[in-house]
Amino acid sequence: xxxxATVLVYSDDAGTREQVRLxxxxxxxxxxxxxxFVECATPAxxxxxxxNGGIDVCVxxxxxxxxxxxxxxxxxxxxxxRCPPVLVLIGRPQDAWLATWSRADAAVTLPVExxxxxxALASLLRDRKALSA
Numbered sequence: 738x739x740x741x742a743t744v745l746v747y748s749d750d751a752g753t754r755e756q757v758r759l760x761x762x763x764x765x766x767x768x769x770x771x772x773x774f775v776e777c778a779t780p781a782x783x784x785x786x787x788x789n790g791g792i793d794v795c796v797x798x799x800x801x802x803x804x805x806x807x808x809x810x811x812x813x814x815x816x817x818x819r820c821p822p823v824l825v826l827i828g829r830p831q832d833a834w835l836a837t838w839s840r841a842d843a844a845v846t847l848p849v850e851x852x853x854x855x856x857a858l859a860s861l862l863r864d865r866k867a868l869s870a
Contacts, residue, residue: 748798766859
């Protein structure tokens with residue numbers, strides 16, 4: 738198993754980025770690698786980091802401004818070759834259909850509930866590991 742996984746977190750809100758870091762902890766589950774975070778506050782920063790490579794999972798805030806995480810997700814799924822799995826943070830459960838439209842691999846509601854979030858992140862990390870094996 739690789740030593741660490743890199744998780745990109747996109748939100749214009751530093752508090753939301755902190756919720757993600759705290760909810761996942763150093764390792765979201767015992768059978769996945771420890772995580773390191775790359776934080777982005779703008780869509781341009783997300784694209785730059787994805788172009789640089791090395792991102793294992795993206796966590797995108799659906800409520801981010803000026804571009805929401807769902808629009809960002811749809812864009813990167815179209816533009817990034819071998820786009821990493823994407824977990825979208827949605828404002829309410831009824832927005833799950835929008836996460837599907839954006840081609841997100843998973844969605845959880847805000848505010849971040851630690852057990853639900855860590856489970857979803859760990860699942861995406863497992864899937865990523867299985868694809869690369």
